[in-house]
Amino acid sequence: MAQVLKVNLPFDLRTSYDNDLFYKTAHDEHKFILPHCKSCGQYFWPGAFICQHCGSNDVEWKEASGHGKIYSHVEGRFPFHKAIKEHLPIAICSVTLDEGPRVFGRLVNYGEIEKVPYDAPVHVVWLQDDEKGCTIMGFELD
Amino acid sequence: MDRNKYSIVGIGYTPQGKVPGRSAASFYLEASMNAINDAGLKKDDIDGLILYRDFPILNGDAFHHTGNVITYSLGIRPKFLSQEAYCYRTNINKAIGAIENGTCKYVLIVFAESGRTGRRTWTDEIDLFSSKPYDEYGAYGNISAFTNYAMFASRAMHEHGTGPDLWAEIAVAHRKWANLNPNAIQYSKPLTKEDYMATPFLSWPFRALDATASTDGGRAIIITTTERARQLKNPPIMIRGYGSANDTSKGWQLTPGDPASSAAIAGREAFEMAGLGTKDIGAAQIYDCYTYTVEATLGDYGFFEKEKSRDFMTVENIGPGGAFPVNTGGGLLSEGYYMGLTPICEAVMQISQRCGDRQLGVIPGTKLPEFMIVSDNGGFYQSNETLILERGK
Numbered sequence: 001m002a003q004v005l006k007v008n009l010p011f012d013l014r015t016s017y018d019n020d021l022f023y024k025t026a027h028d029e030h031k032f033i034l035p036h037c038k039s040c041g042q043y044f045w046p047g048a049f050i051c052q053h054c055g056s057n058d059v060e061w062k063e064a065s066g067h068g069k070i071y072s073h074v075e076g077r078f079p080f081h082k083a084i085k086e087h088l089p090i091a092i093c094s095v096t097l098d099e100g101p102r103v104f105g106r107l108v109n110y111g112e113i114e115k116v117p118y119d120a121p122v123h124v125v126w127l128q129d130d131e132k133g134c135t136i137m138g139f140e141l142d
Numbered sequence: 143m144d145r146n147k148y149s150i151v152g153i154g155y156t157p158q159g160k161v162p163g164r165s166a167a168s169f170y171l172e173a174s175m176n177a178i179n180d181a182g183l184k185k186d187d188i189d190g191l192i193l194y195r196d197f198p199i200l201n202g203d204a205f206h207h208t209g210n211v212i213t214y215s216l217g218i219r220p221k222f223l224s225q226e227a228y229c230y231r232t233n234i235n236k237a238i239g240a241i242e243n244g245t246c247k248y249v250l251i252v253f254a255e256s257g258r259t260g261r262r263t264w265t266d267e268i269d270l271f272s273s274k275p276y277d278e279y280g281a282y283g284n285i286s287a288f289t290n291y292a293m294f295a296s297r298a299m300h301e302h303g304t305g306p307d308l309w310a311e312i313a314v315a316h317r318k319w320a321n322l323n324p325n326a327i328q329y330s331k332p333l334t335k336e337d338y339m340a341t342p343f344l345s346w347p348f349r350a351l352d353a354t355a356s357t358d359g360g361r362a363i364i365i366t367t368t369e370r371a372r373q374l375k376n377p378p379i380m381i382r383g384y385g386s387a388n389d390t391s392k393g394w395q396l397t398p399g400d401p402a403s404s405a406a407i408a409g410r411e412a413f414e415m416a417g418l419g420t421k422d423i424g425a426a427q428i429y430d431c432y433t434y435t436v437e438a439t440l441g442d443y444g445f446f447e448k449e450k451s452r453d454f455m456t457v458e459n460i461g462p463g464g465a466f467p468v469n470t471g472g473g474l475l476s477e478g479y480y481m482g483l484t485p486i487c488e489a490v491m492q493i494s495q496r497c498g499d500r501q502l503g504v505i506p507g508t509k510l511p512e513f514m515i516v517s518d519n520g521g522f523y524q525s526n527e528t529l530i531l532e533r534g535k
Contacts, residue, residue: 012281080286094293
């Protein structure tokens with residue numbers, strides 16, 4: 001099971017009815033699930049009423065690895081909004097999951113941003129905010 | 143759409159930069175009237191009006207500057223009225239469509255804002271447009287277009303060997319053009335590569351100088367048929383090629399060099415319609431919300447192999463006196479941010495030879511291009527309209 005880090009997030013988490021189960025499952029069970037199409041067999045992200053690949057509405061949530069490769073990363077150092085000032089720097093990454101979709105998360109335990117390797121294997125780490133009652137995706141180099 | 147059937151016949155500017163005491167609505171109206179006067183039309187001739195996207199109300203305005211607010215004050219009743227709720231780029235497509243289907247004769251496209259003194263537009267949006275939390279990404283700390291474009295550029299560093307030293311060239315080239323343009327916000331502010339490199343990263347690998355800044359002011363253009371344009375006072379600036387495309391990726395999901403990017407597809411369509419290739423194009427006016435956007439767009443258009451952007455995107459090549467002039471008014475980066483109307487208006491200015499010290503063909507070693515390529519893009523490089531313009535008779 002993925003590691004859980006206790007954090008303070010800059011904003012409450014806003015989710016949609018369509019993607020809510022991902023975050024609820026992450027928060028309650030620390031499990032990584034993805035939307036999966038039973039018709040064409042492909043995964044997608046975020047959760048939606050139909051499969052983005054084939055358009056079928058025969059979709060389900062399926063437990064996934066939480067592993068992938070880092071596609072890109074940045075390190076925010078400037079408070080574009082006053083609410084994030086105390087949280088800086090915030091590193092953000094995109095990750096191409098082993099299951100296919102490219103997802104978005106906070107990059108954690110990375111050292112110097114300039115030296116983080118592209119395409120390096122990463123795994124999910126849950127970032128849990130107890131006060132706000134929500135959990136988001138973080139990624140850490142394997 | 144037929145080659146050269148439609149033309150741009152008028153452009154409208156306003157005072158720009160820091161202009162205190164002016165509402166965004168006032169810039170909408172001034173830019174619109176200036177374009178109408180420039181074309182030699184009367185305001186009642188305008189039967190189609192298209193506004194760029196809506197923004198939250200900033201200081202100085204009492205209403206959203208929507209189509210009905212602006213047309214009421216303009217005192218016109220257009221048959222076709224349209225405004226995007228968000229950052230997609232379909233304005234030229236809609237304007238031409240409204241003329242082609244017989245609804246309109248003269249369509250005015252306008253954008254204005256008071257984001258410099260009326261409070262920063264984008265920050266206000268986070269506070270007011272959606273209320274907190276902003277969206278699903280807010281909790282992650284991703285609240286700016288800046289961050290999304292930085293993600294795109296960061297991957298391109300790995301993919302194509304670009305990086306801050308190349309983006310410094312782009313920033314400096316734009317500034318050198320602006321230093322020749324008295325209307326540009328950065329007209330009297332020179333910039334060197336050393337200045338660029340000495341500034342801090344706001345979101346690594348981007349610095350403040352990689353981004354356009356909010357401004358006060360407005361910009362407008364008028365589109366009609368080339369046939370009608372020939373009866374007006376300005377030389378018609380003909381739309382020889384046009385293309386549009388929309389990518390569905392999120393900003394942070396974008397793939398640098400994607401052959402199916404909106405710029406690549408819109409560019410291919412525009413070249414095909416124009417019957418031209420990259421070698422025929424003498425200059426470019428590229429939507430440059432960020433430095434890397436210029437590199438990505440020209441690369442996707444096929445002006446260079448992406449791994450060789452370093453040889454093409456130099457101050458010497460794209461700056462004043464260079465072999466391939468890009469964003470000759472200073473662009474969004476150094477002239478002023480009016481969405482796609484900054485590059486389109488500068489193309490019209492150059493082709494109609496109204497550019498003074500920065501005029502191509504007047505600057506030693508340059509010539510007036512026969513064909514110019516123009517891009518407008520929206521969202522995070524997701525939406526693109528491309529024009530290839532030529533001077534008509």
